[in-house]
Amino acid sequence: MRTLLATVAALGVAALISLPALAVSLQSQSPAAAEAPSKPLINLNTATIEQLETLPGIGRKVAERIIEYRTKSGSFKRIEELMNVKGIGEKSFLKLKPLVVVPAKTDKSDR
Numbered sequence: 001m002r003t004l005l006a007t008v009a010a011l012g013v014a015a016l017i018s019l020p021a022l023a024v025s026l027q028s029q030s031p032a033a034a035e036a037p038s039k040p041l042i043n044l045n046t047a048t049i050e051q052l053e054t055l056p057g058i059g060r061k062v063a064e065r066i067i068e069y070r071t072k073s074g075s076f077k078r079i080e081e082l083m084n085v086k087g088i089g090e091k092s093f094l095k096l097k098p099l100v101v102v103p104a105k106t107d108k109s110d111r
Helices: 002-028 031-035 049-053 060-073 079-084 090-099
Strands: none
Touching: 049 060, 060 079, 079 090
16 A cells, blocks of 8 residues: 555656646647747848847847948848847847848859
8 A cells, every 4th residue: 555655646746747848848839839920031131120120139229230231341141240240249149040041142154
């Protein structure tokens, strides 16, 4: 009988420990999240100030600096160049990286 009680108690503790992990797992698989349309990626070489301001952590001033950098340095060749803009450090860049794009230039001489 003691063995049975110990086993039941151990299973109860194991269930309590795994419930939070299960809840997190179920939340990440919610139907609402799966059905939500993803935002289109923002092209750093053509984005307006208003489009850039929709990015997390990007306010008007930083959006203006991005366009200023793009104007002075030519178009972005790599998204990592965002870190050359004042106000965008590594942490900010890591948040922005999945949301922006720099399309590869096509060489018209290859056609």
